[in-house]
Amino acid sequence: MRSTDLDARRAAFRRLHESGCFVIPNPWDIGTARYLRHLGFQALATTSSGFSFSKGLPDTDWAVPRDAALAHIAEIVAATDLPVNADYESGYAHEAEEVEHNVRLCVETGVAGLSIEDATGNPDRPLYDLDHAAERIKAARAAIDATGADVLLSGPSAISSAMPIR
Numbered sequence: 001m002r003s004t005d006l007d008a009r010r011a012a013f014r015r016l017h018e019s020g021c022f023v024i025p026n027p028w029d030i031g032t033a034r035y036l037r038h039l040g041f042q043a044l045a046t047t048s049s050g051f052s053f054s055k056g057l058p059d060t061d062w063a064v065p066r067d068a069a070l071a072h073i074a075e076i077v078a079a080t081d082l083p084v085n086a087d088y089e090s091g092y093a094h095e096a097e098e099v100e101h102n103v104r105l106c107v108e109t110g111v112a113g114l115s116i117e118d119a120t121g122n123p124d125r126p127l128y129d130l131d132h133a134a135e136r137i138k139a140a141r142a143a144i145d146a147t148g149a150d151v152l153l154s155g156p157s158a159i160s161s162a163m164p165i166r
Contacts, residue, residue: 014152017152026050030079034145037079042079061088061119073109083112112152
């Protein structure tokens, strides 16, 4: 894929965010990505749970290994001409330096954006403490900036995984 194509997708994704609210569906494979494109959606976002379930795996932190997730993200990026936001779990690492390395790998797939959650994968301590979570997001942003790519970053909280279901 040419970098000019990726630049155009990334610019389109930024414009969508600047224009207000929009709907971004979650394909779990090439077929659903193409179908959603056909329906007229302007961007796509990968789904870690959808991909896990399609492989017969649970929706738990890192049930899908990092390299398999990266291959899946690249596959969705290549499936259409739409910008793609990657559901990149918790960055497939606990420490900021490892998150930084893994985010660079994710940017290389051609994504227009990516999300790094604050879930630890530890049921006794499901969320990173605020300072550590902030360091991880700073490292992710530094990784993106070092590539020179105009990739958006979000840091959603996985607070729902920390709250007991009643």
